[in-house]
Amino acid sequence: MAQVRKTEEEWKKTLSPEAYRILREKGTEQAFTGRHLENKKSGMYTCAGCGSALFSSGRKFNSGTGWPSFSQATGDSVTTKPDTDHLMRRTEVLCSKCGGHLGHVFDDGPAPAGKRYCINSLALGFQEKKEPIKGKPGKSSGP
Numbered sequence: 001m002a003q004v005r006k007t008e009e010e011w012k013k014t015l016s017p018e019a020y021r022i023l024r025e026k027g028t029e030q031a032f033t034g035r036h037l038e039n040k041k042s043g044m045y046t047c048a049g050c051g052s053a054l055f056s057s058g059r060k061f062n063s064g065t066g067w068p069s070f071s072q073a074t075g076d077s078v079t080t081k082p083d084t085d086h087l088m089r090r091t092e093v094l095c096s097k098c099g100g101h102l103g104h105v106f107d108d109g110p111a112p113a114g115k116r117y118c119i120n121s122l123a124l125g126f127q128e129k130k131e132p133i134k135g136k137p138g139k140s141s142g143p
């Protein structure tokens with residue numbers, strides 16, 4: 001069930017036109033154009049609509065399709081439903097929290113689950129995991 005509910009007018013105000021087209025109108029970005037495609041940093045991919053944590057960078061793999069691909073979603077962060085648009089049988093992937101369209105999931109992913117979540121970069125934000133700073137143990141500078 002979607003927990004974040006906004007009217008389409010509200011979404012239009014909070015999302016970029018490109019993100020709105022993907023998340024709310026089930027659009028698809030052009031292959032090999034997404035900003036997260038070549039991202040090799042570790043961190044968490046979040047929903048561009050509501051900020052919910054969706055995919056860990058550890059589940060990202062290079063599928064060669066031109067879209068960021070993940071083998072697994074985080075917990076119950078995404079929901080799926082059958083999609084027969086464009087005369088194709090696909091499974092749509094939506095954000096559980098806000099109901100935004102993220103992409104599609106296919107059954108040709110890596111073992112063991114065999115899933116390939118094919119997700120639009122425009123539907124995702126990214127929170128980089130910062131490595132803990134290894135500083136010299138020194139005197140704490142108090143006030």
Ligand SMILES: [Zn+2]
Pocket residue numbers: 047048049050051052095096097098099100
């Ligand atoms: Zn969301």
